[in-house]
Amino acid sequence: MTDRHALPAGFRWGVSTAAYQIEGAVEEDGRGRSVWDAFCERPGAVKNGESGRLACDHFHRWGEDVELMRGLGLDGYRFSIAWPRVRPAGRGPVNGAGLDFYDRLVDGLLAAGITPLPTLFHWDLPQALEEEGGWLQRDTAHRFGEFAAAAADRLGDRLPAWITLNEPFVHMVYGYALGIHAPGRALMLDALPAAHHQLLGHGLAAAELRARGLDVLIANNLTPVRAASEAPEDVAAAEAYDALHNRLFTDPLLLGRYPDLGAYGVGPDLCGSVREGDLELIAGPGLDGLGVNYYNPTRIAAPTDPGLPFAEAPVEGVPRTHFGWPVVPAGLHELLLTLRDRYGHALPPITVTENGCSTDDTLDDAFRIDYLAGHLDALARAAADGIDVRGYYTWSLLDNFEWAEGYSQRFGLVHVDFETQRRTPKASYAWYRDLIAAQRAAAATR
Numbered sequence: 092m093t094d095r096h097a098l099p100a101g102f103r104w105g106v107s108t109a110a111y112q113i114e115g116a117v118e119e120d121g122r123g124r125s126v127w128d129a130f131c132e133r134p135g136a137v138k139n140g141e142s143g144r145l146a147c148d149h150f151h152r153w154g155e156d157v158e159l160m161r162g163l164g165l166d167g168y169r170f171s172i173a174w175p176r177v178r179p180a181g182r183g184p185v186n187g188a189g190l191d192f193y194d195r196l197v198d199g200l201l202a203a204g205i206t207p208l209p210t211l212f213h214w215d216l217p218q219a220l221e222e223e224g225g226w227l228q229r230d231t232a233h234r235f236g237e238f239a240a241a242a243a244d245r246l247g248d249r250l251p252a253w254i255t256l257n258e259p260f261v262h263m264v265y266g267y268a269l270g271i272h273a274p275g276r277a278l279m280l281d282a283l284p285a286a287h288h289q290l291l292g293h294g295l296a297a298a299e300l301r302a303r304g305l306d307v308l309i310a311n312n313l314t315p316v317r318a319a320s321e322a323p324e325d326v327a328a329a330e331a332y333d334a335l336h337n338r339l340f341t342d343p344l345l346l347g348r349y350p351d352l353g354a355y356g357v358g359p360d361l362c363g364s365v366r367e368g369d370l371e372l373i374a375g376p377g378l379d380g381l382g383v384n385y386y387n388p389t390r391i392a393a394p395t396d397p398g399l400p401f402a403e404a405p406v407e408g409v410p411r412t413h414f415g416w417p418v419v420p421a422g423l424h425e426l427l428l429t430l431r432d433r434y435g436h437a438l439p440p441i442t443v444t445e446n447g448c449s450t451d452d453t454l455d456d457a458f459r460i461d462y463l464a465g466h467l468d469a470l471a472r473a474a475a476d477g478i479d480v481r482g483y484y485t486w487s488l489l490d491n492f493e494w495a496e497g498y499s500q501r502f503g504l505v506h507v508d509f510e511t512q513r514r515t516p517k518a519s520y521a522w523y524r525d526l527i528a529a530q531r532a533a534a535a536t537r
C-alpha cells in the first residue's frame with residue numbers, strides 16, 4: 092500500500108473472527124446447542140464430516156490469541172458472542188458462566204490496548220429456537236432483542252460499539268433458501284421472512300443497545316453487481332440480483348423501505364412477514380456505522396431457466412483464491428461509491444468489517460499479502476474520493492472452521508495446525524503488523 096493511498100487519521104486497524112468458527116468448547120460452562128452443532132451432525136452437510144466442536148480451541152487459548160493480536164499492534168478486534176452460551180435455550184435464564192468467558196476476553200483485550208467490537212449474531216442460533224421455526228418465526232426477533240440486552244448489561248460498560256447481525260443475506264440464502272448452511276432449509280423464495288425477521292431482530296437489538304448509550308452497526312455482505320452485457324435483459328437481471336443481495340439489507344436500514352422485489356413475484360410485505368411499524372423500528376434513528384464485508388463482485392446475466400430472474404456469470408480474467416473466488420480489489424472502491432450514490436447523506440460512516448482470502452496451506456502466503464494490499468489501496472482510493480471510512484478488519488486472525496467447507500479453506504494471518512493447535516504466524520502476519528505501524532507513524536506526521 093502506497094502512502095499516496097494513506098487512510099485517514101484515527102483509522103482503526105483490526106482483525107475479525109466468529110464464535111463458532113474458533114471457540115470450540117461446545118459443551119462447556121453451560122453452553123446450549125446451536126443450529127451449527129446440529130447441522131454438522133447431518134451426514135454430508137460439511138466437508139469430511141467436520142465441525143466446530145474443537146475448532147481453534149480459542150475458548151481455552153484466548154490468552155495466546157490476544158498476544159498474537161497485541162503483536163500485530165491492532166486497534167480493534169471483531170469477534171462474536173455465541174447466543175447459546177448466553178441463553179442456552181434461546182430464551183429464559185441468562186447463563187452467567189457463558190458471559191464470564193466474554194468478560195475475561197474483553198478485559199484481556201483492553202489490557203492489550205485493543206478495543207473489542209462484538210457481533211451479536213454470527214449464525215449460531217440456539218437450536219431450541221430453530222425447533223420453534225428459527226428466523227422464519229417473528230418471535231425469534233424478540234428473543235434476539237432480549238439476548239442483546241443481556242449481553243449489553245454485562246459487557247456494555249467496556250464495549251462502546253456493537254454489531255447486531257453478520258451477513259443476514261448469506262444466512263438467509265445459504266441457511267434458509269438453499270440449505271447448504273445451518274439450519275439447512277431449502278425454501279428458495281419462501282426463505283424471505285428470515286430476512287425480515289433478522290432485520291426486525293436488528294431493530295429490536297439496536298433499541299436495547301441505544302437505550303444503554305451504545306453505538307450500533309450491522310455487518311452486511313455486499314457485492315458490486317455487474318451486468319454481463321449491456322443487453323436490457325442482462326441489465327434487468329443485474330438489477331434484480333442487486334435488489335436481493337444488497338438492497339434488501341440496506342434499503343430498510345437506510346431508507347426505511349424494502350426494494351422492489353417484483354421480479355421475484357414478491358410484494359413489499361415479504362411473503363406476509365412485514366407488519367405495521369416494523370420498518371420504522373428497523374431504520375430507527377439511523378446506524379452509527381455500516382459494516383461492509385467485501386470479498387468479490389458478482390456478474391449477472393439474464394436467467395437461463397424460469398426459477399429465478401437472474402443467472403450468475405463468471406467474472407473472467409482475474410486471479411482466484413483457493414476457494415475459487417475472483418480477486419477484484421477495484422470492486423471495493425466501486426461498491427463504496429455505489430453506496431454513496433445510492434444513499435447520499437443517509438449513508439453512515441463505513442467500516443470494512445471483513446475482507447480476506449483463503450490460500451493453500453503454506454506459511455509463505457504472498458497471495459494473501461497481494462490480496463490485502465490491493466484491497467487497502469482500493470479502500471484508500473475510496474477515502475480520497477470522500478467516503479468516510481473508519482476502519483478495516485481483515486478476515487481472519489486464525490485459520491478456522493469455514494462452515495460447509497470444514498477446515499479446507501484457510502483465511503488466517505496465523506496458521507493453525509488443527510491436530511496440535513499450534514499457531515504459526517504466516518508472512519502476511521508480519522506484513523500486516525508492519526503496515527499498521529507504518530500507517531500509524533505516517534498518520535502522526537500528517
Ligand code: IFM
Pocket residue numbers: 109112258384445486493502
Ligand atoms: O468465514 C466467513 C465468515 O463467517 C463470514 N464472511 C465470509 C467468511 C469467509 O467465507
